[in-house]
Structures are given as C-alpha cells and as structure tokens.
Amino acid sequence: xxxxxxxxxxxxxxxxxxxxxxxxxxxxxxxxxxxxxxxxxxxxxxxxxxxxxxxxxxxxxxxxxxxxxxxxxxxxxxxxxxxxxxxxxxxxxxxxxxxxxxxxxxxxxxxxxxxxxxxxxxxxxxxxxxxxxxxxxxxxxxxxxxxxxxxxxxxxxxxxxxxxxxxxxxxxxxxxxxxxxxxxxxxxxxxxxxxxxxxxxxxxxxxxxxxxxxxxxxxxxxxxxxxxxxxxxxxxxxxxxxxxxxxxxxxxxxxxxxxxxxxxxxxxxxxxxxxxxxxxxxxxxxxxxxxxxxxxxxxxxxxxxxxxxxxxxxxxxxxxxxxxxxxxxxxxxxxxxxxxxxxxxxxxxxxxxxxxxxxxxxxx
Amino acid sequence: xxxxxxxxxxxxxxxxxxxxxxxxxxxxxxxxxxxxxxxxxxxxxxxxxxxxxxxxxxxxxxxxxxxxxxxxxxxxxxxxxxxxxxxxxxxxxxxxxxxxxxxxxxxxxxxxxxxxxxxxxxxxxxxxxxxxxxxxxxxxxxxxxxxxxxxxxxxxxxxxxxxxxxxxxxxxxxxxxxxxxxxxxxxxxxxxxxxxxxxxxxxxxxxxxxxxxxxxxxxxxxxxxxxxxxxxxxxxxxxxxxxxxxxxxxxxxxxxxxxxxxxxxxxxxxxxxxxxxxxxxxxxxxxxxxxxxxxxxxxxxx
Numbered sequence: 001x002x003x004x005x006x007x008x009x010x011x012x013x014x015x016x017x018x019x020x021x022x023x024x025x026x027x028x029x030x031x032x033x034x035x036x037x038x039x040x041x042x043x044x045x046x047x048x049x050x051x052x053x054x055x056x057x058x059x060x061x062x063x064x065x066x067x068x069x070x071x072x073x074x075x076x077x078x079x080x081x082x083x084x085x086x087x088x089x090x091x092x093x094x095x096x097x098x099x100x101x102x103x104x105x106x107x108x109x110x111x112x113x114x115x116x117x118x119x120x121x122x123x124x125x126x127x128x129x130x131x132x133x134x135x136x137x138x139x140x141x142x143x144x145x146x147x148x149x150x151x152x153x154x155x156x157x158x159x160x161x162x163x164x165x166x167x168x169x170x171x172x173x174x175x176x177x178x179x180x181x182x183x184x185x186x187x188x189x190x191x192x193x194x195x196x197x198x199x200x201x202x203x204x205x206x207x208x209x210x211x212x213x214x215x216x217x218x219x220x221x222x223x224x225x226x227x228x229x230x231x232x233x234x235x236x237x238x239x240x241x242x243x244x245x246x247x248x249x250x251x252x253x254x255x256x257x258x259x260x261x262x263x264x265x266x267x268x269x270x271x272x273x274x275x276x277x278x279x280x281x282x283x284x285x286x287x288x289x290x291x292x293x294x295x296x297x298x299x300x301x302x303x304x305x306x307x308x309x310x311x312x313x314x315x316x317x318x319x320x321x322x323x324x325x326x327x328x329x330x331x332x333x334x335x336x337x338x339x340x341x342x343x344x345x346x347x348x349x350x351x352x353x354x355x356x357x358x359x360x361x362x363x364x
Numbered sequence: 365x366x367x368x369x370x371x372x373x374x375x376x377x378x379x380x381x382x383x384x385x386x387x388x389x390x391x392x393x394x395x396x397x398x399x400x401x402x403x404x405x406x407x408x409x410x411x412x413x414x415x416x417x418x419x420x421x422x423x424x425x426x427x428x429x430x431x432x433x434x435x436x437x438x439x440x441x442x443x444x445x446x447x448x449x450x451x452x453x454x455x456x457x458x459x460x461x462x463x464x465x466x467x468x469x470x471x472x473x474x475x476x477x478x479x480x481x482x483x484x485x486x487x488x489x490x491x492x493x494x495x496x497x498x499x500x501x502x503x504x505x506x507x508x509x510x511x512x513x514x515x516x517x518x519x520x521x522x523x524x525x526x527x528x529x530x531x532x533x534x535x536x537x538x539x540x541x542x543x544x545x546x547x548x549x550x551x552x553x554x555x556x557x558x559x560x561x562x563x564x565x566x567x568x569x570x571x572x573x574x575x576x577x578x579x580x581x582x583x584x585x586x587x588x589x590x591x592x593x594x595x596x597x598x599x600x601x602x603x604x605x606x607x608x609x610x611x612x613x614x615x616x617x618x619x620x621x622x623x624x625x626x627x628x629x630x631x632x633x634x635x636x637x638x639x640x641x642x643x644x645x646x647x648x649x650x651x652x653x654x655x656x657x658x659x660x661x662x663x664x665x666x
Contacts, residue, residue: 035503039504050517169398173645184615297507301600316511334508
C-alpha cells in the first residue's frame with residue numbers, strides 16, 4: 001500500500017512543474033551546477049561594468065599618448081582617428097549593446113582582441129600563460145595537501161606531544177606570514193646576501209631556446225624554473241592543512257565507529273587509514289577547491305617577484321598597460337577555472353560521502 | 365525583588381568587574397605562552413602605530429649623502445634610497461595599515477553578523493537567497509578580483525580601500541555565524557525570550573550575539589589579518605595611488621628602486637617586512653590562543 005502511495009506521489013511530482021523544479025533545486029548536484037553558472041555570470045557581468053565605468057577610458061589614454069609621442073605635430077582629431085583604428089572596438093555604442101555583444105561573444109569563447117597588439121586574440125594570450133600557473137599552483141597545492149595531511153594525522157595521534165606542538169604551532173606561524181613577504185625574504189637571504197640561488201637564471205617559465213617537449217632536459221628545466229613559486233605555495237598552505245587535518249582527526253578519533261573497529265580487533269594501521277584518515281580527509285576536499293581560488297590570486301604577486309610567466313604576471317602587465325580585454329579575459333577565465341574546480345570538488349564530495357546526497361544540502 | 369534584578373550596577377562596580385575580567389583573562393592567557401607573546405606584540409604595535417608618532421618628530425627630508433646607510437646611532441635601522449631614516453618611517457607607517465585592517469574587518473564582520481543572523485532567524489526564502497549570494501562570493505577568486513577592482517576604481521582614500529577589502533571578505537564568516545545562530549536559537553533561553561515576546565531585535569542583540577562575543581572577537585582578528593594581507597598585496601603591486609608612507613609603500617618603493625638588490629639596503633627592506641610579519645604573527649597567535657580558551661571544540665573547524 002505504501003508503495004502505491006509513493007508511486008502516486010511520484011506521478012504527481014512529475015506532473016507539477018513547480019514541485020518538480022523545487023525537487024531538482026534541492027538535489028545537491030543541480031544546486032552545485034546552478035551555483036557554478038551563477039558565479040560565472042556574476043563575475044563576468046561585474047568585470048564588464050567595472051571596466052566600462054572606470055575613469056580615463058582606454059581611447060582617451062591612447063590619444064594622449066599619441067599626441068605626446070608626436071611632440072605636438074598631431075592634432076586631437078588626427079590622434080583620435082588613429083586610436084579608433086588601433087582599438088577596432090566601438091566604445092561609443094550604448095552600454096547595453098556592448099554588453100549583449102559581449103555575452104554573445106563569450107558564449108562563442110571569443111574574448112576579443114588585445115588592445116595593444118591588434119589581431120592577437122585574448123583567448124590565445126591566456127592559453128599561452130595559463131598552463132604555467134596551473135602547473136605551479138597545482139603542484140604546490142597538492143604537495144602541501146599531501147604532506148600537511150600526513151603531518152596533521154601524526155600530530156593528532158600524538159596529541160600534546162612535543163611533535164604535535166612543534167608541527168601545529170610551526171605550521172600556523174609559517175602560514176600567517178604573507179606569501180609575498182616570504183618570497184622577498186628568499187630573494188634577500190638566498191640571493192642578494194649569500195648568492196646561494198641564481199634568481200636571474202630562474203626567470204621565466206623555462207630557459208629560452210630550449211625545445212619544449214617531453215624530454216628529461218625540458219621537464220627538469222620546467223621544474224627548476226617553477227621550484228621557487230612551488231616552494232612558496234607549499235609553505236603558505238601547509239599550516240592550514242596540518243591544522244585542519246589535526247582537528248578533523250581528533251574529532252574522528254572520538255567517533256563510535258572507531259571504537260567499534262578497535263573492538264573488532266582491526267589493526268591500528270587499518271583503522272588509521274580506512275576509518276580515521278578517510279573520514280577526516282573528506283571535508284578537506286572542498287577546502288582544497290576553495291584554496292585554489294586563493295592561491296591563483298596570490299600567484300600574481302609571486303609570479304611578479306620571480307618573473308614567472310603565468311596568468312598573474314600577465315594580468316599585472318595588462319593592468320599597467322590598461323589592456324581591458326586582457327584584464328577582463330583573465331578575470332573571467334580564472335573565475336571559470338576556480339568555479340569548475342569547486343564544482344568538481346562538490347561533485348566528488350557528494351560521491352565520496354553518501355550522507356550528503358540524502359541530507360539534501362551542499363557541503364559545509 | 366524585581367528591582368534587585370533590574371538595578372543597574374554603579375560605575376565603580378562596573379570598573380571592578382572589568383578589572384577582574386582583565387586579570388582573569390590575562391591569567392588564562394599566561395597559560396598559553398604563544399598567545400601571551402601575541403597579545404604583547406599586538407599591544408606593542410598598537411602603541412607604536414598610534415601613540416609613538418605623537419612623541420617622535422616626523423622626518424621627511426631626503427638627504428642624498430646618507431643613502432642606504434647601515435644601522436648606526438643616528439639611524440638605528442639605517443636609511444632608505446633617499447637617505448631618510450627607516451625607523452622613523454616604521455613608526456609613522458603603521459597607523460594607516462592598522463586603521464585600514466581594523467576598518468575592513470569591521471565592515472566584513474558587521475555584514476556577516478547582520479545578514480548571517482537574519483538568514484538564520486528569518487529562514488525560508490530570505491535564508492536561501494542570502495546563502496546563494498554567499499556561496500557565489502565564496503568561490504570568487506578574490507585577489508584576482510581585487511586586482512581588477514583596484515586597477516579600475518583606483519582607491520585614493522584609505523577608507524575607500526578598507527570598504528573594498530571588507531566587501532570582498534565577509535562570505536566565509538557569514539556562513540559560520542549563520543550556523544552558530546541556527547544552533548543557538550534552539551537553546552532554552554532564546555526560547556524563553558521568544559515566549560516572553562521580547563522581539564527580534566532583543567533576541568538577536570541581547571540574547572544570541574552576547575553568547576557569540578568571544579567567537580566574533582576571534583574572527584574579527586582573523587579578518588584583520590586577511591585585510592592586512594590583501595592591503596599590502598595591493599599596495600606592493602602599485603595598484604593603489606601612492607601617497608604618504610606606510611610599510612607597504614616602503615616595500616613598493618624598495619622594489620621599484622631596485623633596493624632589493626643592494627647588499628647594504630637589507631635593513632631598509634627587512635624593517636617593513638618584519639613589521640608586517642610580526643603584526644600578522646601576533647594577531648594569529650593571539651587569536652588561536654583565544655580560540656583555545658573560549659571554543660576548545662571549535663578549533664580548526666573554520
């Protein structure tokens with residue numbers, strides 16, 4: 001009888017569009033996807049309007065520059081004509097028209113052309129630098145995650161021991177030093193004062209002239225050039241993972257299922273990995289995605305300090321050159337990358353933790 | 365009998381209570397050496413930034429013969445690329461940074477408390493709307509956005525910069541406050557206040573928020589460290605029109621003038637680095653000690 005009621009209920013749900021929508025909204029996967037699209041839309045719209053509303057439009061700036069470099073031989077009208085040709089963009093159209101064509105182009109993955117080198121697509125500019133940032137940030141983040149989780153687990157198992165105090169205090173202290181200051185101190189102490197590291201030789205993403213490819217020499221060179229940014233990302237993230245894992249492990253150790261596993265006579269190693277460790281690490285997966293966004297932002301200053309050719313460095317040079325399409329494209333593409341990472345983490349999390357799907361709420 | 369309960373304490377009683385609370389707090393803190401060191405550090409830097417400038421004369425005259433001097437009696441921390449005294453700049457360069465950090469933390473905490481408790485108490489559609497907005501802002505790459513926003517709006521006043529920073533960093537605190545209020549509003553004393561029909565305002569500000577006082581204080585400090593990080597970040601990148609002098613601007617000039625690569629200029633560069641680092645370390649270690657004292661179970665769940 002109950003099954004009949006349930007079936008009837010289901011039919012009604014399928015028939016009533018409003019309830020159907022409501023149920024879909026309650027589904028965590030649907031929520032995560034909608035959230036992701038909403039985030040991307042908000043950021044793109046925000047950057048679009050911010051860039052158009054700012055004082056000192058790119059055309060005016062270019063006109064000023066042209067007049068100045070010509071030493072007064074160009075009149076304002078001549079300079080304006082040259083500048084408009086250079087920009088190849090109708091900045092005088094009404095704002096909503098610009099916005100609509102902007103959205104239309106975005107759907108076609110056409111992010112426009114760089115203001116400065118006409119004909120170079122923003123997408124190709126970004127695709128040339130994005131892999132380096134993703135590579136260095138990803139490596140640093142994964143290393144810190146793995147090492148931090150190991151140390152956090154260890155610290156929790158030896159709670160209040162000397163090792164616990166050193167690891168958790170040290171971790172939180174290192175992580176509270178701003179990453180760009182660590183980078184500056186590295187240059188100061190390892191480069192300028194002691195000459196231990198040759199920083200000028202490590203500039204760029206790889207040594208120019210080397211043939212890119214899957215050769216040992218090239219891979220070694222990439223790692224050599226990325227080693228400083230990776231070290232910084234590692235140092236600034238590790239404390240966070242140690243502390244989070246430590247507290248997650250401590251609360252997991254008090255759970256009944258651990259006691260039950262002990263009572264069943266399972267080995268300590270098995271309890272540590274399959275019971276305590278696995279459950280403690282779960283909530284950290286979502287944090288992993290959130291910190292991707294944070295490190296990608298912080299990467300800008302690190303890449304500038306070490307002259308590492310990633311997205312952050314490109315964004316900064318676009319900002320100083322007031323190259324709006326590039327600024328806009330980088331903000332949008334990094335947001336999309338971060339949002340996709342978050343979405344992946346959300347989906348992974350609901351897969352790994354079956355309770356989430358039933359509770360009907362997103363993680364956290 | 366009811367007058368005895370409602371009688372307001374006299375000023376003397378209040379002062380005594382405050383004094384006893386301070387002593388008790390310091391005693392608790394002294395059991396956590398790292399936290400105590402952090403507390404002393406915070407007091408030191410607050411005095412340095414807000415009180416010391418009243419007693420020390422401001423020196424702003426460049427002296428071309430004294431460039432990049434190493435520490436001496438006249439210049440305890442050496443001189444910069446214009447021959448200005450570094451110690452003097454450190455003393456005068458803290459006020460703006462700390463003010464912006466406090467203001468930004470204030471903005472973000474007020475937003476988080478207001479909308480977090482509204483979401484938790486009103487519930488329903490209001491709750492899901494606020495939560496959706498929070499989720500969206502939570503995933504934004506904030507520093508990238510900050511670069512773009514600062515490059516576009518060019519914040520010239522420090523108050524404006526503080527507001528921008530505050531607007532970017534309220535989201536995770538809002539979620540935590542909402543969760544706290546959600547669990548607190550089921551408690552008996554809130555239930556009692558509700559049955560007495562004391563009103564939403566009374567319930568939030570007189571019943572729920574006082575219970576979360578220590579929690580809010582801790583997260584206010586963490587918000588300060590975040591704001592300070594972002595602020596120096598944006599200043600070093602040169603995205604804020606530079607005026608006056610603070611620790612971030614010192615670093616910006618040190619990099620711009622190539623001082624980083626002079627061996628003798630290490631004192632000049634290291635001074636602002638150490639000042640910022642020590643403030644951050646003091647704030648974090650003090651806040652973690654507070655967390656330990658007030659919410660031992662919540663530790664690290666943030």
